[in-house]
Every structure is written in C-alpha cells, then in structure tokens.
Amino acid sequence: MYGRYGNDLLNAVLVICGMALVLIGQIFGFIILLPVSYVFYIFAIFRMLSKNIPARQKELFAFLKLIAPVKSRLKIQKDIWQHRNTHKYFRCPECKQWLRAPKGRGKIQVKCQKCGNDFIKKV
Numbered sequence: 001m002y003g004r005y006g007n008d009l010l011n012a013v014l015v016i017c018g019m020a021l022v023l024i025g026q027i028f029g030f031i032i033l034l035p036v037s038y039v040f041y042i043f044a045i046f047r048m049l050s051k052n053i054p055a056r057q058k059e060l061f062a063f064l065k066l067i068a069p070v071k072s073r074l075k076i077q078k079d080i081w082q083h084r085n086t087h088k089y090f091r092c093p094e095c096k097q098w099l100r101a102p103k104g105r106g107k108i109q110v111k112c113q114k115c116g117n118d119f120i121k122k123v
C-alpha cells in the first residue's frame with residue numbers, strides 16, 4: 001500500500017451504500033441493484049489503490065462539503081435530545097440561527113449572537 005491513497009470516510013460510505021443496495025435488492029427482489037452495487041465497490045477499491053492522492057483528497061473534501069449540512073442538523077438534534085430537560089432550543093426569527101436558553105425562566109429577552117436581533121421568548 002506504499003504510495004497508495006488508502007481508506008477514508010468516502011470509501012466507507014461507498015462500501016456501506018453498496019451493501020445497502022445489495023440488502024434492498026435481496027429484500028425487495030430488485031436484481032438490478034446487485035450490479036449497481038458493484039459500481040460502488042469498484043469505485044471504493046479504485047480510490048483506495050489510487051496513487052493520485054490530491055485528486056482523492058479533492059473528492060473527499062467535496063463529499064465532506066456535501067454532507068456538512070446533514071452533519072450539522074444531526075448534531076443539533078443530538079444536542080436537543082441530550083439537553084432536553086435543562087434547555088430549550090429555538091431559532092432566531094431573523095437569521096434562523098439555532099439558540100438555546102435554560103428552561104423554566106419564563107419570558108426572557110434573547111439577543112442573537114449572529115445577527116444581533118433582540119426578541120422575547122418564553123422558555
């Protein structure tokens with residue numbers, strides 16, 4: 001593997017997508033998904049064995065940029081769940097930035113850190 005790109009998150013996602021396609025194909029009887037899954041596996045192996053490391057890194061960064069909004073949304077949902085007993089999460093009415101405040105304080109005045117908007121919120 002010396003000089004080869006190796007494994008990364010995109011390869012793992014490609015293999016998992018390929019496995020998911022095989023599973024879906026088996027469950028619902030879509031035989032066409034099996035050769036489609038091979039495309040994912042072959043691309044993952046190609047990326048792993050490639051010596052063109054800058055190109056593979058460019059693909060990885062494009063993929064990370066693509067999934068960044070999804071990761072951000074999942075992190076917010078995780079935070080909301082973890083702090084559901086102590087904090088209330090809400091969005092700024094102007095810029096839609098997520099904000100949080102301790103629960104049980106009644107009506108509070110909130111100032112958004114991002115846009116500076118002042119508003120009243122019941123928490």
Ligand SMILES: [Zn+2]
Nearest residue numbers: 092095112115
């Ligand atoms: Zn705001």
